[in-house]
Every structure is written in structure tokens, then in C-alpha cells.
Amino acid sequence: MVIRVAAGIIMRDEQVFIALRSQDKHQGGCWEFPGGKVELDEEPRAALVRELEEECGIQVNVSSPFQLIRHDYSDKSVELHFFKVTDFDGEPHGKEGQEVAWVSLKDLTSYTFPEANVPIVKALLAA
Ligand SMILES: Nc1nc2c([nH]c(=O)n2[C@@H]2O[C@H](COP(=O)(O)OP(=O)(O)OP(=O)(O)O)[C@@H](O)[C@H]2O)c(=O)[nH]1
Ligand SMILES: [Mg+2]
Secondary structure, eight states: OEEEEEEEEEEETTEEEEEEOOTTSTTTTSEEOSEEEOOTTOOHHHHHHHHHHHHHOOEEEEEEEEEEEEEEOSSOEEEEEEEEEEEEESOOOOTTSOOEEEEEGGGGGGSOOOGGGHHHHHHHHHO
């Protein structure tokens, strides 16, 4: 079974907002672009809007599809719908207590992301 996920690359002034996945989660200890599982009968973009409100406390105004990545981890397969989020209301924060950071694009490589994110980080650096 493939798990569909929507994740947001929240951008402001050449910086991107990332969050630390807690140790008890899949890929725990890795940094992530906030987001989560797409529910049955839910559009990925709707899941993005819902998850970013739940996890970061923001209201997404403008998002655009960035990349779709299929990745098989040893324990699960994911289909990640990445969106760039370029306009939002509210100040992103770790609403669920997670550690967060605003990072310059050029510094993204200093952070460990899940394996599936490698092409995303590359693409952001190349942009
Ligand atoms: N949010 C997010 N998940 C990612 C990224 N990269 C990546 O491989 N994943 C994987 O995609 C899945 C996302 O699920 P999640 O744990 O965020 O889901 P969720 O917010 O619904 O939370 P839940 O764990 O409480 O059900 C996880 O297996 C996670 O390891 C990423 O950049 N952001
Ligand atoms: Mg999540």
C-alpha cells in the first residue's frame, strides 16, 4: 500500500521553514517539510492546507505543485506531493511542540532529511 502525503515548502525571503520529526515517528530525527497523510477522498492540496494549519498554525493562501516523488522505504512506500507555499497568513510555528527552523536555501544541505527528500533539496538549491 502506498501512503499519499502532502508537504509544504514554506518560503519567505529566500528562506524555507522546516520542522524536526520526533524520534518516535517514521524517519524520526530527520528534518521535514511540514505536512502529512492525505485522507481518503481528499485532494492533496486540501490535505496540505489542513496539515499546515494543524502542524504550523498557518492559513495557506497560495501554493503551487512542485514535485511528486514516489519512494520505497524498507518499511513503507510513500507518494509525496510537494507544494511550494508562497503566501500564507499567520506565523509558522511548531504547533505540536516540534522543533522548527527558518533556513536559507544554501544552508539546507546542513540538515538531514528523509531519503525521499534528496531530489527536492537538490531542486531547491538549483533554483
Ligand atoms: N511531512 C513530511 N513527511 C515526509 C517527508 N519526507 C518523507 O519521506 N515523509 C514521510 O511521509 C510520511 C508523512 O507522514 P506524517 O508522519 O507527516 O503524517 P501525519 O502528519 O499525518 O502524522 P501521523 O504520523 O500522526 O499520522 C512519513 O512516513 C514520513 O516519513 C517530508 O518532507 N514531510
Ligand atoms: Mg506530519
